[in-house]
Amino acid sequence: MNTFLHISPVTASILVTLLPLFACLAQALIGKKSISGNIALVAIIASTGISLFGVFLPIWNETTTLQKWAWFTIGEYTLEVGILLNNLTALMQLLVCIISLPVHIYSRAYMKSDEGIHRYWMYLSLFCFAMLGLTVSLNLLQLYIFWELVGFASYLLIGFWFTKETAVQANKKAFLVNRIGDIGFLIGIALVYAHCGTLDLSVLFNQTGTQIAIDKNATWVTFAGLAFFLGAMAKSAQFPLHVWLPDAMEGPTSVSSLIHAATMVAAGIFLLCTVFPLFNDTVLLVVCIIGTLTALSAAIFALGQHDIKKILAFSTISQLGFMMVGVGIGAWDAAMFHLTTHAFFKCLLFLCAGAVIHEMTHLKAKAKLDIDPQDLRHLGGLRHFMPKTFICMVVASLSLAGFPFTSGYLSKDSIVITAYEWANHLRGVYVLIPILLTIVSLLTAFYIGRLIFKTFFGDFKYRSYIDEGIIFHEAPSLMLVPMFFLAAGSLFPLFGISLTDYHSAWIMLTLDAGTNYPILAQAHLFIPILLTGGAILSWFMGWRWYVKQKYPLSENNRFVHFAYKQGYLNEFNEHIFVRGTTGLSRILYTFDRYVVDGFTKFFSWLVRQLSVVAYWFDKHIVDGIVNLLAGTMYYIGHLVRHVQNGQLQTYLGFALTIVVLGLLYLIIK
């Protein structure tokens, strides 16, 4: 299949990327009339087909292909953009297509009759374009461009219902937190450019043979690695930058499933895999620690949530933490494997949740209830009404929990076991990381069990309404078909024939990061048993707690509350960063008004005062002297004037006086 329709993989890949863009533009031009979503759907179907046959099959396990074009020249550096096709990028592009397609189909039913549906399809196509472009970018700056566009599309989609206050708060938060990461990414790019003189991934990381020697011990490499990781932390929702993801659930559920579970949030992992050769041990250790912390904290937070989508959001964060650890221990192939399997089952979990929410919203509207349709406390016993959804969700949950026969079992084990091997190789406190991961795996099984039990088991509070004749039924087939498809993808056969050996999964075989920690044979045996056994135990516990109503904890338990409030991190950010920044800005504005502008005003006041003084000086001193002179003259004249009064005796008296004075003068002299 090297020549699909006689086009090269590169051309095919460009087509895959551009088709959704054209769809987006077409829908933008048609405007309010494009409500069917056919354009977007056709584009994504075509993209998926081309991606599978035209790109993935010819590239997978074959040589790297790339093509570049000069974009522009700045100074003496010519920036080249292009398409880089290797195992990693081809897999990622295909994955995005394959997840997008069912979500598009699902959206047709889920978003039907929404007022802003025309915007929905436009934004969704824009997202697909950006995400597909991101996967095959050759140049780091090009990658960055798509990276931000993805964030922009996510902003639009989170705030899709823009009259909802929480939604517009959430999309702002998402964009701003992602911007923090973007700055990290940009700094990383600037550092690489300053030291290597190029941003071309193929030149940087030896895809074509001409490699630039990077001294991994140099300080800048550590900083660059950390900067890229900061970018990945924001996009892939790593602690403490994960805060945007739970809020992002304000968007439509179909959007959450595609963007905030399966694809966009995985972009950070993908970035780290792409620039992996740049990382030195320090950076990798930081990645490991942050990843573990994220996995643990998110799992704990997930335990305390009542919102069905928030549980899934925290589960996503937790799983992304697993992938981060995978990258951190050098097994980026395992990370990519988990990314792939996670995309299927997490997307499915959201779609199932969406189906439930969809029905609950209908019920709410019909029965005129004032409830939050996403709140677990209002759900229960739904397996009787939505059996197919129930089955799909159970499959996805098993996969998330890493139960045998599912894909999640293979990929999660690959990370946990490699982490044990890694820690065993390094010794010391490193062993904490795999131990924590094991604990997180058990917590994962518990919280997803809780979700299933509370949603599908027990009694349904509002059964009486259904008995009264309000229809509450299974999701329509337009929603079910994509769910079945994803459910099939959540099982092991898609990834390899072996039930237990993740090494033989085709993704692992081909990507092969070349981790050479000594293999611990017993780990391959004991860890899966431990994880599976623990999961079953936790479900048993969950069953007793939530279905049999033997809940041991009180409502006001401090730990439950801590988990529910997400560790008070949002409150902390609000108080420290948000208020800090706005406070600082107010102080600076006051400073600007009264000090900086005050100085200007003072200066003008000074000049005016100076002019007053100058005027006073002019009036009283300069003119004063003139007036004094004139006045003196006048006074003298005034004195002499009396002589000229026309009386003879005065004249004579005056003459006599003068004569006497003259005589006196002569005598004295």
Add this chain to the structure above:
Amino acid sequence: MGVLSILIFLPLVATLLILVLPLSAKATFKYIALGFTFLQFGLSLYLYGNFDASLGGIHQLEAYQYVEQLAWIRMDLGAIGKLEIDYLVGVDGISLPLIVLSTLVMLMGVGASWNTEKSPKGYFALLMVLNTAVMGIFSALDFFLFYVFYEVMLLPLYFLIGIWGGERREYAAIKFFIYTLLGSVLMLLVIVGLYFSVINPTTGAHTFNMLHMMNPANYVDGSFFAYIANYHEVFGIPARLIGFIVLFFAFAIKVPIVPLHTWLPDAHVEAPTPVSIILAGILLKIGGYGIIRVCYSIFPDIAAATNWWLALIGVVSILYGALNALAQKDLKRMIAYSSVSHMGFVLLGIASLTAEGISGAMFQMISHGFLSAALFFLVGVLYDRVHDRYIYNFRGLASLTPKYTAYVAIAFFASLGLPGFSAFIGEAFVIIGAFNAESMATGVPRWMAIGGSLGILLSAVYLLWTLQRMFFGQVRLKGGLAWQEALTDLNTREQLILFPALALALLLGIMPSLIFGNLNASVLQLIDLINPYL
């Protein structure tokens, strides 16, 4: 008469035409202004299209294009020598993009003045005088000529703000005028000093020719601004440094840098929309242009020595401007402060003394030119309808005016540096250039680049926050139903003005080579000029 002169003096013809026409023909004034600016825009595009991108310019007259040189003032001053002032105009890769930008922004400005009721004769006549002055500034290569245009520019602006402005227009106009005059008066001293220090090598007379001033060989030994053997000091500061600082001060007021920026928010808030557009779109660029053309080219040695401080000023402007924008409750004042922040990138880029940084700074100037014009226009649209622009008085505008909201959102995202739009290219390369400065040993440390990149984050903060507060959520207006009726969506004229600006932002974001192509040779030439002194 060359094509560049036609470009410069075309608006003056319009002024004369407007002045001689009787008041009864006042409806035609705007058409005259529009026609002439449109012609000018076409002409500048023609110049841009026929520009030879391989020629650098900067300090070589033969590398300038569309050059015209006429002897203007020749006077025998006896013992001092012969006074030699030329009418010398020409463009290189630095000035031409700014000329095209100016003609475009002028066109937007005229479009925005369409509903001017108050004495249109004076208004359009002054607008056209301003137009001539701006074109002259960007093309003049003789310092005296440059100064003349520079001063001519102030006069129409003073009246445009002072007569057609808002409530406190007199205060704003005089503040603006005095501030700018303060800079230019000091500049005159340096011009005279330079005149007496430089000799035209062909005639042996002192000269105002800027290009002669850029050649160290033309300086008289021992003269006030001489390169070598210069013992002149003012208050213990070397003469050349003081010359640089004074010129920088003059242009920095225009940019404006912190702390010389306080005239800007007042001028913007009080100025009518078209004048705001021209102020932000063109006038601020004169500051950046002056720094490159005058400060850096005539004093490359000082430029190399002081760039640490300039970069610091740039970073401070970026962060200070952005944080101040965050605190604003008046939409127009917020955008005015965002201009301070965005122009800080220009200074940081120029000071980085790397090809990426300077090109990025130039690109940022162009991009900010029409984006800020679009932003001020958008504020004007709101103000026209309800005579209010207090951010908290509006909420949920997206439901009322979807088209307007879409334009605002695009303009905001373009300004905050979303890739695909021009501002991204400018800001990203300023940051990359500033980072690269350490590798190139130009003396700008990396923490400044990181500080600058925080400005990118902050610009997203204030713009998105404004978007959320004014446009999203449920409709709630201070003026109630009356406002709801008054707030009609954009009309055709308004869209006709906005669409090209935003389309251009997108076009340049996708094809930056449209600018870089003509810019590169000049930027490299400038760096070559400064490099020996690093």
